[in-house]
Amino acid sequence: MHDGEKIALLPVGESSYPRVSHAAAWATAAWETA
Amino acid sequence: VPAAAIVAAALRGTPYAAGAREALERAARAPGDEARALGAVRDGAIEGVVVYGTFAGSRGAGRLHVVAVSGPSRRTGAGRALVKGALLHLSEAGARFLLAELPDDTGALPGAREFLATLGFREESRVEDFFRDGIALSFQRREIAG
Numbered sequence: 001m002h003d004g005e006k007i008a009l010l011p012v013g014e015s016s017y018p019r020v021s022h023a024a025a026w027a028t029a030a031w032e033t034a
Numbered sequence: 035v036p037a038a039a040i041v042a043a044a045l046r047g048t049p050y051a052a053g054a055r056e057a058l059e060r061a062a063r064a065p066g067d068e069a070r071a072l073g074a075v076r077d078g079a080i081e082g083v084v085v086y087g088t089f090a091g092s093r094g095a096g097r098l099h100v101v102a103v104s105g106p107s108r109r110t111g112a113g114r115a116l117v118k119g120a121l122l123h124l125s126e127a128g129a130r131f132l133l134a135e136l137p138d139d140t141g142a143l144p145g146a147r148e149f150l151a152t153l154g155f156r157e158e159s160r161v162e163d164f165f166r167d168g169i170a171l172s173f174q175r176r177e178i179a180g
Contacts, residue, residue, distance in 0.1 A: 009119040012037050012071035013062030
């Protein structure tokens, strides 16, 4: 039931996290098109 | 599915959708101490979102704006992971506790109280008939170990 280890937490709309910048940009894009 | 759509779907038809959307919009466009958002991503798709921060002008008073998880992903740990992520970040930022201002509305928000309870939240105080007759504002508090 709890497979939290497979879940990544990424900032939404923030680009100041170098390691997740691509994902953050993607999340921002998703927001912009919402 | 965009984070905004998850929040909108989770709160559709409730009186709480507008406030949650505003919090997410602020967090996404201008993340800062008062509001920032995390998305839970599994297999490349956003399954949920948490918006959290600190109360404006406070010292170490964390605020849980909203947690929303898409329907198919509920009860899979996404919501717990999101709140734990927020708690970790707030702890690192020096927050002493996290407070959720929960509408005590089991019709519109089924399971919300129980969800928070499993994460260690306890009712700090409540304001009866706050949102409307019969719907209280429940302050749910979770300590953050210092």
